[in-house]
Amino acid sequence: MPELPEVETIVRELDPALxxxxxxxxxxxxxxxxxxxxxxxxxxxxxGRTFEGVQRRGKFLIFRLRPAGFxxxxxxxTGKFILSGPLEAPRIHDRVWFGLAGGGLMVxxxxxxxxxxxxxxxxxxxxxxxxxxxxxxxxxFSTRWLAGALAASRAPLKHWLMDQTRVAxxxxxxxxxxxFQAGLSPVRPGAxxxxxxxxxxxxxxxxxxxxxIRYNGTTISNFRRVDEKTGQFQALLKVYGxxxxxxxxxxxxxxxxxxxxxxxxxxxxxxx
DNA sequence: AGCGGAACCTGTCGGC
DNA sequence: TGCCGACAGGTTCCGC
Numbered sequence: 001m002p003e004l005p006e007v008e009t010i011v012r013e014l015d016p017a018l019x020x021x022x023x024x025x026x027x028x029x030x031x032x033x034x035x036x037x038x039x040x041x042x043x044x045x046x047x048g049r050t051f052e053g054v055q056r057r058g059k060f061l062i063f064r065l066r067p068a069g070f071x072x073x074x075x076x077x078t079g080k081f082i083l084s085g086p087l088e089a090p091r092i093h094d095r096v097w098f099g100l101a102g103g104g105l106m107v108x109x110x111x112x113x114x115x116x117x118x119x120x121x122x123x124x125x126x127x128x129x130x131x132x133x134x135x136x137x138x139x140x141f142s143t144r145w146l147a148g149a150l151a152a153s154r155a156p157l158k159h160w161l162m163d164q165t166r167v168a169x170x171x172x173x174x175x176x177x178x179x180f181q182a183g184l185s186p187v188r189p190g191a192x193x194x195x196x197x198x199x200x201x202x203x204x205x206x207x208x209x210x211x212x213i214r215y216n217g218t219t220i221s222n223f224r225r226v227d228e229k230t231g232q233f234q235a236l237l238k239v240y241g242x243x244x245x246x247x248x249x250x251x252x253x254x255x256x257x258x259x260x261x262x263x264x265x266x267x268x269x270x271x272x
Numbered sequence: 273a274g275c276g277g278a279a280c281c282t283g284t285c286g287g288c
Numbered sequence: 289t290g291c292c293g294a295c296a297g298g299t300t301c302c303g304c
Contacts, residue, residue: 003297032281059298076298078282093282112281114298128299155274164299171297220297221284240297261276263295 002075003059004136004169005212006223006231010081011056013226017083018051018063018106025099029090032113033079045119046071046098058132058168062123072118072126073108079115082107083226111222132168136205141167147198150190157193157201158186158259170205173218176240176265178208185271186257186264211236239265 002010023046028039052064061081063071073081078093084105090097096108096117108117123129134141153160161167161175170178179186182204184197193201217223217231220241224230238248243256243265252269 006297074298076280077296110281111283112296114280114282116299153273159274162298173297218297222297261278262297 002079002217002223003171003174004056005174005209005215005233006217007056007059007061007075007169008213009217009225009231010075011054011061014061014063014081014083014106015054017226018100019053020050022050022101023047023098024101025097027090027097027099028095029097030095030113033095033108033110033115033117035116035118037118042117042119045069057129058135058164059171060129060132062129068121070120070123072116072120072123072129074116074128075110076112076114076116078111078222080107080109080222080224081226082109082224082228131165133164133166135168136170136209141202141205143195143199143202146202147193147195150193150198153190155190156187156259157184157190158264160190161205162260162262167205169209172262172264173220173237173240174208174212177238178204179271180239180267181208183270183272186259186266239267241265 026043026046028042031039034042049069050066052066055062059074061073065071084107086103087105093109093111094107095110098106100106118126120126134145149166150160157179158175161170182200184201212218212233215231215233215236216225218233218237219230220234239254242254244253247254247267247270250267250269252267255266255268257264
């Protein structure tokens with residue numbers, strides 16, 4: 001579920017809530033998220049450490065720990081971090097509880113068990129983080145960079161923008177919305193994008209993501225904020241999930257096709 | 273370089 | 289009602 005705006009929403013809510021909170025009790029109810037790490041080791045690596053702050057890189061959450069180390073999390077499709085008061089017993093999709101000094105929990109929930117949690121001493125240990133490309137909200141995501149990078153690729157724009165090694169943080173929903181706003185077809189090869197079009201794409205990317213963050217992300221089915229509230233950006237989606245409905249600009253029915261085994265939604269008339 | 277397919281899991285929805 | 293296939297916002301690996 002979560003793409004950049006959803007992860008950013010979670011990070012902005014977790015950061016002030018967790019800063020200075022010490023982890024006193026970690027309970028693993030299902031260990032899929034831990035990969036090869038034995039639950040006892042995961043537990044031992046975290047208990048006694050204190051959350052210093054939370055930040056985002058692409059779609060990854062990075063929890064800085066005192067006196068050292070990091071907890072790196074990825075929500076994949078259905079992961080959630082929920083702040084909760086004390087609980088008697090785990091709920092159906094609770095995977096890990098992080099018990100905090102002073103009472104209360106951060107709960108990692110994940111219906112589909114695709115999410116990942118990893119404790120590292122330094123961020124360089126994470127191969128996943130090392131692979132990530134430019135963050136679209138960073139200063140480096142400029143029209144100049146975008147135009148140059150696109151010129152070197154024949155991949156369709158949809159695929160290109162979803163490739164986390166090029167641009168980190170975009171997924172199926174926001175790529176659809178961004179390409180619609182930029183007026184660019186999802187099947188256009190990267191190298192066919194001219195400078196003026198790259199400028200539109202750069203601006204559309206920033207605008208769509210910033211607006212989605214202002215609206216606390218998009219909840220289609222699963223995404224929840226740390227207090228279990230939904231996002232609000234779903235009401236502003238223009239093409240995603242709207243096959244057959246009239247384009248909000250030209251009234252042409254929104255089209256749907258499959259790229260990379262994923263649904264792509266677009267306006268056949270506005271996006272060229 | 274780029275693409276199709278599969279795998280990791282569970283839940284929901286539509287059709288018959 | 290019950291069963292079955294398709295589909296779901298992500299990432300990664302493998303083979304061509």
